[in-house]
Amino acid sequence: MGEQGGDPLKERLQVLGEALRQQVRQLLQESGDQVLDQIRVRQVLGGMRGVRALVCVTSSLDPETGVRYRGIPVAEVSARLPRPSAEDEAYVEGLFWLLLTGSIPTEEEVNWLRRTLSERSHVPYQVYEVLDRLPAETHPMAAFSMGILAMRRESVMREALQKGVSKDKLWEYAYEDALNLLAKIPYIAAHIYRRFYRDGKYIDPDPSLDWGANFAHMLGNDDPAFYNLMRLYLILHADHGGGNVSVHAARLVGSAWSDPYLAYSAGMNGLAGPLHGLANQQVVQFILEMQKALGSMLPTREQIAEYVRDMLKKGRVIPGFGHAVLRKTDPRFLAQKAFAEKHCPDDEFVQVVWRLYEIVPPILQATGKVKNPWPNVDLHSGALLRHYGIVEYTFYTVFFGVARALGILAQLVWDRLLGLPIERPVAVPLQDLFTLLAEEAQPSEESRQVV
Ligand code: CMX
Numbered sequence: 001m002g003e004q005g006g007d008p009l010k011e012r013l014q015v016l017g018e019a020l021r022q023q024v025r026q027l028l029q030e031s032g033d034q035v036l037d038q039i040r041v042r043q044v045l046g047g048m049r050g051v052r053a054l055v056c057v058t059s060s061l062d063p064e065t066g067v068r069y070r071g072i073p074v075a076e077v078s079a080r081l082p083r084p085s086a087e088d089e090a091y092v093e094g095l096f097w098l099l100l101t102g103s104i105p106t107e108e109e110v111n112w113l114r115r116t117l118s119e120r121s122h123v124p125y126q127v128y129e130v131l132d133r134l135p136a137e138t139h140p141m142a143a144f145s146m147g148i149l150a151m152r153r154e155s156v157m158r159e160a161l162q163k164g165v166s167k168d169k170l171w172e173y174a175y176e177d178a179l180n181l182l183a184k185i186p187y188i189a190a191h192i193y194r195r196f197y198r199d200g201k202y203i204d205p206d207p208s209l210d211w212g213a214n215f216a217h218m219l220g221n222d223d224p225a226f227y228n229l230m231r232l233y234l235i236l237h238a239d240h241g242g243g244n245v246s247v248h249a250a251r252l253v254g255s256a257w258s259d260p261y262l263a264y265s266a267g268m269n270g271l272a273g274p275l276h277g278l279a280n281q282q283v284v285q286f287i288l289e290m291q292k293a294l295g296s297m298l299p300t301r302e303q304i305a306e307y308v309r310d311m312l313k314k315g316r317v318i319p320g321f322g323h324a325v326l327r328k329t330d331p332r333f334l335a336q337k338a339f340a341e342k343h344c345p346d347d348e349f350v351q352v353v354w355r356l357y358e359i360v361p362p363i364l365q366a367t368g369k370v371k372n373p374w375p376n377v378d379l380h381s382g383a384l385l386r387h388y389g390i391v392e393y394t395f396y397t398v399f400f401g402v403a404r405a406l407g408i409l410a411q412l413v414w415d416r417l418l419g420l421p422i423e424r425p426v427a428v429p430l431q432d433l434f435t436l437l438a439e440e441a442q443p444s445e446e447s448r449q450v451v
Contacts, residue, residue: 013417016417021417054242057414058239059407066328069098077095081235089212089228090235091114092212093114093117094110097113100410117182121184123151124151124154134146139272139394140196141269141397141398144401155261161173171413171416178409182405182406182409186218189398190203190215193395194220229339229384233381233399234402237403239406239411246271250264250408252266253267254412256422277397277404278397279376280378283319283378285393291352298348301355301358308359312363321370321373321375329375336380344384350387357375360375
């Protein structure tokens with residue numbers, strides 16, 4: 001398959017894309033004026049929470065049960081995808097195939113994808129030069145975003161647009177960019193890690209390894225359990241519907257036909273915010289500060305409760321808890337907890353995380369305002385990475401960024417396949433809202449006459 005230079009994934013997408021595009025056209029013709037939602041003032045002023053105004057092909061998010069990748073609950077997806085052995089986590093390449101096509105790939109298809117990613121993985125040296133020239137205090141997420149932008153000259157979509165490509169063909173160039181980016185992203189991330197935290201001692205890739213394991217290898221840990229943690233981590237963080245900040249930022253930018261390099265980098269700038277992906281770094285920072293303040297590596301439940309209440313009194317948020325959509329414990333947290341129970345139940349840092357899981361939700365609930373007091377994906381990830389020797393927590397959001405490439409790039413390809421237009425909602429002038437509400441409270445002479 002694909003040995004003579006064919007691309008089975010692209011061929012599949014072509015067929016799927018044509019069929020879905022046709023269905024979308026028909027839907028627009030037959031039901032284009034149907035009302036899907038009504039928007040309240042609370043939503044206009046509240047981050048558009050709950051507004052159903054976007055579509056997503058790759059995944060969906062349910063407040064109670066969490067994210068589903070193409071309909072499969074996130075906790076089950078690894079077990080359904082091809083894997084090295086029954087004891088191992090699934091190959092991450094398989095998830096990318098699933099997100100793009102909606103089908104579980106065969107072993108052969110996963111092997112093809114691994115080979116094609118390996119063939120596309122060369123990063124031009126100028127990109128590494130840009131990274132090497134950054135001041136040592138640059139945050140790794142800023143470096144990551146700059147590394148992606150420094151590679152932008154490689155974009156085939158940018159080149160095709162310059163040459164005047166037809167709109168129908170645009171998705172093919174977005175697809176090529178997506179595969180090229182996916183192949184190179186772990187190299188950029190590993191380079192940043194080794195440059196900032198390991199004295200620039202870089203590790204050559206191992207082309208015999210799969211995408212997730214090779215990333216672990218380039219970071220510097222060849223423990224098979226760490227390979228599995230990486231595969232699991234990358235799968236769990238890959239996608240989360242279309243409305244989260246990183247995916248939405250990338251898709252918004254992509255809707256202007258900005259190529260995937262520009263769009264993915266925009267998504268990463270959103271992921272770098274403390275209310276989103278930076279929370280994984282902040283969880284570890286918060287635990288370390290707490291351990292120091294309380295003089296104990298494993299503080300008692302009472303000590304933790306008092307410390308957390310004190311943080312809330314000071315108006316601070318407790319990182320790793322809460323979510324804009326989820327209303328239950330994030331299944332991605334539970335999947336990481338299950339991994340830790342199997343591989344490192346005696347790790348003290350892991351035990352602090354488990355204590356927080358026990359203690360924090362009722363405290364947040366008692367505030368009466370936090371809509372979801374339960375842990376999100378970011379509460380557990382740092383403790384696992386620390387266990388395998390990646391203690392430099394300022395790098396943690398880059399892991400999230402590498403994983404989120406899978407979802408963002410798959411969604412960008414589908415956006416162009418469907419020919420979705422440039423996004424352009426209306427921002428209501430704030431004064432208009434005041435006027436509207438004042439009129440509603442006190443009907444004008446004119447409207448009274450109408451009644
Ligand atoms: N600690 C303290 N207060 C919290 C809180 C938390 N973990 N989560 C929510 N709140 C507060 C909000 O700040 C808000 O307070 P005000 O009314 O005073 O402004 C109130 O509770 C209501 O917020 P909400 O509707 O429950 O939550 P939002 O949808 O507005 O925000 C989120 C969601 C994730 C930003 C928020 O829960 C939060 O700040 N959590 C901590 C940061 C974090 O872990 N982020 C990672 C999320 C997952 C990810 O994207 O990676």
